[in-house]
Amino acid sequence: MEPDLIIRLAVSLVFGAVIGFEREYRSKAAGFRTITIITIGATLFTILSQKLGIPPNQDRIASNIITGIGFIGAGVIFKDNYSVSGLTTAATIWIAAAIGMAIGVGEFILAGATLVLSMIVLGIFEKVQNWIDALHREQLFRINYHLDYEKVKTEVEKQIVSFKIGYKVVKCQRGSEDITFYYNLSGSQKQLEQFTAYLLSYRDVKSFEE
Numbered sequence: 553m554e555p556d557l558i559i560r561l562a563v564s565l566v567f568g569a570v571i572g573f574e575r576e577y578r579s580k581a582a583g584f585r586t587i588t589i590i591t592i593g594a595t596l597f598t599i600l601s602q603k604l605g606i607p608p609n610q611d612r613i614a615s616n617i618i619t620g621i622g623f624i625g626a627g628v629i630f631k632d633n634y635s636v637s638g639l640t641t642a643a644t645i646w647i648a649a650a651i652g653m654a655i656g657v658g659e660f661i662l663a664g665a666t667l668v669l670s671m672i673v674l675g676i677f678e679k680v681q682n683w684i685d686a687l688h689r690e691q692l693f694r695i696n697y698h699l700d701y702e703k704v705k706t707e708v709e710k711q712i713v714s715f716k717i718g719y720k721v722v723k724c725q726r727g728s729e730d731i732t733f734y735y736n737l738s739g740s741q742k743q744l745e746q747f748t749a750y751l752l753s754y755r756d757v758k759s760f761e762e
Contacts, residue, residue: 564595564655567667571648574674580641581628591652598656621649686741693735696759701731704756711750715743
């Protein structure tokens with residue numbers, strides 16, 4: 553066993569643990585152990601690719617890491633009606649595998665630089681994202697009306713306009729005793745919060761969900 557290979561695996565463990573800690577701290581689907589194992593696994597497969605491959609096909613095993621990571625990443629992406637979650641975690645899995653591969657070929661500086669940049673994006677960039685969301689964001693509201701909904705719906709939509717919020721009805725579902733409209737609203741965080749407060753105080757709306 554070459555000592556250098558053990559060092560690569562150890563570095564991979566540390567780098568993977570750093571990214572995994574950030575995901576675990578935020579209670580994401582792929583957390584501390586998952587990300588660490590993915591990074592170590594990518595490193596090992598890259599080493600084995602070099603060891604078992606025959607020139608000029610030494611990248612055969614390593615190239616399939618990307619395919620395998622795609623399946624794992626897809627498992628943490630969830631779609632609920634018109635919203636999608638888990639994309640950042642899936643991308644984190646992808647970059648963790650890439651870092652593991654870089655370590656596997658001995659590119660420690662490249663892997664370290666990628667780790668630093670990844671932590672900047674996951675940490676500092678979240679504050680930038682929150683600032684952007686405060687300025688403008690889109691949010692899906694599901695508002696449930698009684699069957700004689702026309703007047704109430706008109707009042708609700710007038711209030712949306714009065715808050716200077718853009719809106720679009722994207723879906724409508726009729727039940728036996730009620731009717732539900734799905735609104736895609738766009739505006740600042742403050743405007744959307746004002747509209748939420750309005751819905752909470754408006755008794756003629758049967759129920760709503762954001």
